[in-house]
Amino acid sequence: MSLLNATNLAQSYGDYTVFSNITVEIPHQARIALVGPNGAGKTTLLSVLLGESTPSSGEVQTMRNLRMGFLPQRPELHGGHSLYQEVLGAFDELRKREHELTKLEHQLAQADAALLERYGRLQEQFEADGGYTYTQRIKTVLEGLGFNESQFELDIAMLSGGQKTRALLARLLLESPDLLMLDEPTNHLDVDAIEWLEGYLKEFSGAVLAISHDRYFIDNFANVVWELDFGRLDSYRANYTRYLTQREERRALAHKQFEAQQAFISKEEEYIRRNIAGQNTRQAQGRRTRLDRLKRDNLLQAADQDHDKMHFQMSINHRGNEFVIQTKGVTVGYHSKPLLQVGALKLGRGEIAALIGANGVGKSTLIKTILGQIPPIQGEMIVGDKIEVGYFAQAHEGLNPENSIMDELLNTANAMTPAEARHYLARYLFRGDDVFRKVGALSGGERGRVALAKLALGTANLLLLDEPTNHLDIPSQEVLEEMLTHYRGTVILISHDRYLVDAIATQIWIAHPPQKGANVGQVSIFEGGYADYMKQREADLLRKNTPSPASVSPKSTNGKPNEKKHGLNPFELKKRLEAVEKQIAACEVRLTDLSAQIETASTAADAQKIESLGKDYTRAEHELEQLMEEWERLMS
Numbered sequence: 001m002s003l004l005n006a007t008n009l010a011q012s013y014g015d016y017t018v019f020s021n022i023t024v025e026i027p028h029q030a031r032i033a034l035v036g037p038n039g040a041g042k043t044t045l046l047s048v049l050l051g052e053s054t055p056s057s058g059e060v061q062t063m064r065n066l067r068m069g070f071l072p073q074r075p076e077l078h079g080g081h082s083l084y085q086e087v088l089g090a091f092d093e094l095r096k097r098e099h100e101l102t103k104l105e106h107q108l109a110q111a112d113a114a115l116l117e118r119y120g121r122l123q124e125q126f127e128a129d130g131g132y133t134y135t136q137r138i139k140t141v142l143e144g145l146g147f148n149e150s151q152f153e154l155d156i157a158m159l160s161g162g163q164k165t166r167a168l169l170a171r172l173l174l175e176s177p178d179l180l181m182l183d184e185p186t187n188h189l190d191v192d193a194i195e196w197l198e199g200y201l202k203e204f205s206g207a208v209l210a211i212s213h214d215r216y217f218i219d220n221f222a223n224v225v226w227e228l229d230f231g232r233l234d235s236y237r238a239n240y241t242r243y244l245t246q247r248e249e250r251r252a253l254a255h256k257q258f259e260a261q262q263a264f265i266s267k268e269e270e271y272i273r274r275n276i277a278g279q280n281t282r283q284a285q286g287r288r289t290r291l292d293r294l295k296r297d298n299l300l301q302a303a304d305q306d307h308d309k310m311h312f313q314m315s316i317n318h319r320g321n322e323f324v325i326q327t328k329g330v331t332v333g334y335h336s337k338p339l340l341q342v343g344a345l346k347l348g349r350g351e352i353a354a355l356i357g358a359n360g361v362g363k364s365t366l367i368k369t370i371l372g373q374i375p376p377i378q379g380e381m382i383v384g385d386k387i388e389v390g391y392f393a394q395a396h397e398g399l400n401p402e403n404s405i406m407d408e409l410l411n412t413a414n415a416m417t418p419a420e421a422r423h424y425l426a427r428y429l430f431r432g433d434d435v436f437r438k439v440g441a442l443s444g445g446e447r448g449r450v451a452l453a454k455l456a457l458g459t460a461n462l463l464l465l466d467e468p469t470n471h472l473d474i475p476s477q478e479v480l481e482e483m484l485t486h487y488r489g490t491v492i493l494i495s496h497d498r499y500l501v502d503a504i505a506t507q508i509w510i511a512h513p514p515q516k517g518a519n520v521g522q523v524s525i526f527e528g529g530y531a532d533y534m535k536q537r538e539a540d541l542l543r544k545n546t547p548s549p550a551s552v553s554p555k556s557t558n559g560k561p562n563e564k565k566h567g568l569n570p571f572e573l574k575k576r577l578e579a580v581e582k583q584i585a586a587c588e589v590r591l592t593d594l595s596a597q598i599e600t601a602s603t604a605a606d607a608q609k610i611e612s613l614g615k616d617y618t619r620a621e622h623e624l625e626q627l628m629e630e631w632e633r634l635m636s
Contacts, residue, residue, distance in 0.1 A: 001063055002027045003179050003207055004049060009058035011044055018044050019231045022058070026179060030207040033222035033240065036229045038445055038473040042211045045228060046070070046181055049209075069177035073184050075168040079157025086156055086167055087142060090174035091134045097126050108593070123589060132585025133578070134174075141170045144196035146189065146359060162188030173200060182210040186217050187470075190359040191496050213474050215240045215499035240499075258300045265291065310476050311427040312452055312483045314390075316461040321384030322349055324462055324490045325370060330379035331520065332362060332369045338377050338520045339365050340511055345525065347507075349384075349461075352484065352491040354501040354530065357511030361521050363494045364394075366511070367464050370492065390460030394467030394494075396451045401440030405430055405450055408439055412454045428453040444471030452480070461489035469497040502530040545573070573634060580631050587624040 002025040010020035018041040026032065026049075034042050047053040049060055050070055062068075077086065088095075104119045130137065142152065145166045159167060165188045172180060186194050198220045201208055212218055218225065218240035225236045225243040234250070236243045268291050275284040325347040333339035339362030347353055355363050368374045369381060371391060399408060409421050416424070425435050428449045439447065448471050455463075463484075469477045477500065484491060484504050495501055501508075508526040515522075526533045597613050 003030075003066055004060065004062050006049060006060045007058055009045075009048060009060070010056045011041065011048060011053070012056045017231055019228065019233065020057075022233045024226065024233065024235065026207055026209060028207060029205070030209070030224065031201070031222050032207075032209045032224045032226055033218040034209060034211045034226045034228060035213075035218070035240075035243075035474060036227055037475050038443075040228045041231070042228055043073070043183055045233075046183060046209070046211065050181060063178070066179060067175075067177040068179045068181065069172040069175055071165070071169050071172055071180075071182045071185055073165075073187065074161065075164055077156045077159075077164045077168060079155050082153045082155060083142070083147065083159065083163075083167055084138065084152040087138050087171045087174060090138075090171045094126070094129060094131055094134060097122065097129075098131055101126060101131075127582065127586060127589075132589075133581050136581060137174060138170075141173055141200075144193065144200065145170050146193045166193075169197075173204070176204070177206055179207045179209070180204070182208065182212075184211055184213070186212060186214045186496070189496070191356055191498065192358050194496065194498075213469075213472065213477065214497065215474065215477070216497070216502070219499070254300070255302075258302055261300050265294070308429060310429055310449060310452075310479045312456060312479050314456050314463075314483065314487055314489075315459055316489050317388065317459040318386055318461065319488070320349060320386045320388070320461045320490075323347070324349055324351075324384045324387055325492070326382040326384075328380040328382070330369070330381055331377045332366050332374070333377055333520070334365075334374070335377065340521045340523055342366065342379070342523045345509065345523070347490060347492070349490055350488070351506045352493060352504050353507050353509050354505035355492060355494045355509045355511060356496075356501065357521075358513055361511045361513050363511050364466055366523070367391075367466055367492065367494060371464060387462050388458070388460045390455050390458050390463045392451055392455050392463070392465045392468050394470050396447045398454075399439050399447060399450060401438065403439050404436045405439065405442075406435040408450060409453060409457075413457050425453060445473060445476070448472055449476065463487070463489060463491045463493075465491065466494045467496065468493070469495060469500055498530060505530055508533045577631070577634050580627055580634065584624065584627045584631060587620060587627060590620050 004026040006022060006024050009022040011018045012020075022045070034045070036042050044053065048055045050068060051060065051062075101119070101122055104115065104122070107115060108119065126132075139149070143149070147163075147166065147170075156164065156167065169182075169185060185197065189197065194214070194217060198217065201221045208221070210221070220239075222239050223237065225238055225240065227234045227236065227243070227247070234247075236246050238246055268287050272284045272288050272291070275281065276288070278284075323346065325345060327342050327345040330342040330345075331338050331340070332342060355366065357363055365374060369376055370383070371389060403411070405425060406418065406421055409425060410416060410418070413421070413424075422435055425431075430446075430449070439450065442450065448468070452468070468480060472480065477497065481500055481503055484493075484500075491504075493501070493505065507528065508530060510524045510526065512522045512524065514520055526536065528536075
């Protein structure tokens with residue numbers, strides 16, 4: 001049986017129908033991406049499937065005792081406890097059993113056979129359920145999602161909205177529900193954390209249904225795409241890239257079927273018109289009845305039905321110098337805190353540089369240094385002649401929340417008349433009374449479109465874009481990508497949108513955090529696109545984890561076991577670490593058990609038993625020592 005089945009779902013509010021006639025199922029270990037434009041009803045559908053909302057019609061059936069976890073876009077987490085305690089709550093039941101085992105251990109010295117048997121049974125199940133590794137799993141998940149250990153004890157109330165989202169996501173992953181539903185899980189993650197999440201979901205034992213506008217994420221995690229649009233849901237057995245191909249094929253076929261039906265209807269209507277009053281009246285009336293039934297029950301919709309898309313274009317006044325940006329020994333940051341050593345960057349006219357790296361490493365600071373808003377701490381930042389800069393900030397800096405959309409635009413384009421402004425804003429999907437809405441009341445995606453509309457008023461030949469696709473739905477992302485592909489100027493792009501970076505970047509700037517012992521990060525340059533950069537990174541990682549011929553010998557030159565090379569790829573390394581940690585935990589329990597048995601034998605003055613148990617204890621100690629050495633070698 002599937003985890004969840006939904007039949008003929010519909011949801012309406014008054015005269016407005018969000019969706020109708022939706023029938024879907026979620027099988028075990030499903031990997032489903034739910035896509036569609038903003039406002040299509042994706043979050044509403046998730047709410048119905050979760051049982052939080054009652055559909056107007058239809059029903060949802062779930063597997064008995066189904067455990068579901070849900071990550072909303074804006075989770076509400078209350079304070080009074082730390083980040084670590086919030087995530088630790090995923091193991092409440094396991095920790096109760098841990099406490100019970102601890103109590104039993106104190107009773108083992110006077111234990112009878114029944115108690116020993118119970119302890120052994122509980123201990124075995126506790127180990128199988130991850131009882132000896134859950135603290136390490138918490139650390140792994142929190143760090144994978146971008147938290148460092150110094151943040152573990154922060155009160156939940158002190159976390160930002162994005163950090164709260166990541167905290168709840170961490171807890172949900174550790175709870176391992178049968179069905180995990182995620183609403184925009186990558187919104188507050190940097191590229192490293194998104195890649196970590198993709199890897200985690202590939203190993204996740206439950207099913208996943210995720211709403212996402214992150215096309216690269218969908219490609220890497222999903223094998224089914226649900227497209228919700230115009231009130232109906234279509235399912236594709238594909239990742240995002242293959243879904244696009246299949247969708248076009250389906251639309252082409254549907255268009256042919258629609259045209260064939262329209263041709264048939266026209267032919268029948270012509271026959272009826274010519275014969276309704278003649279000698280073939282009965283045949284004409286019969287055809288009219290059948291035609292009316294066809295139009296009522298089986299009339300096909302036009303296959304090219306589509307939403308309005310944002311129209312985003314930029315022009316430039318002049319090409320500018322051959323070189324656009326050049327740096328010499330630049331360090332960026334603030335007087336008391338240097339963030340990045342940039343070294344020698346060189347960006348030519350027409351190139352697109354993607355600046356990637358972890359959140360907080362200093363990417364936005366580098367952009368503001370190029371803009372001249374922040375002076376470099378040292379070195380020289382050279383901008384070419386006749387370079388006109390356009391800047392888009394992820395926080396939509398410069399937008400006044402008290403202004404209407406219309407006022408925001410007219411303040412930038414003084415020469416525009418209100419009629420021209422309304423016509424211009426319609427290209428960015430603001431029509432009618434929408435143009436009088438306050439900026440502060442807009443969604444993130446709407447504010448992004450206002451910022452892009454203002455940016456396009458200029459004639460910049462160098463664009464500095466800081467997370468331009470944040471909160472944009474996929475159709476708007478595609479418009480932005482198309483514009484940047486045909487843009488004749490130069491672009492520096494900060495983005496976690498790997499699909500966009502892969503499509504347009506000609507070079508990759510990687511902002512690395514400070515290495516151990518250093519207090520400033522570094523920027524390295526990869527000449528080429530994102531796909532080539534990823535291949536190079538994977539090759540470097542493989543080389544790093546592949547032992548050289550000299551390192552595979554059991555002894556190093558000084559006669560000690562080689563502790564630096566393990567010869568495992570990242571997946572094998574993760575699995576081996578988990579196995580070794582389980583063996584260490586089991587060995588420690590074995591030593592505790594043997595110690596209790598030795599104490600009992602001593603009380604009974606059983607010398608033979610003490611000698612036998614002593615030998616077992618020595619062997620277990622030696623085994624633990626070897627396991628700890630291997631664990632340290634793997635962790636290094």
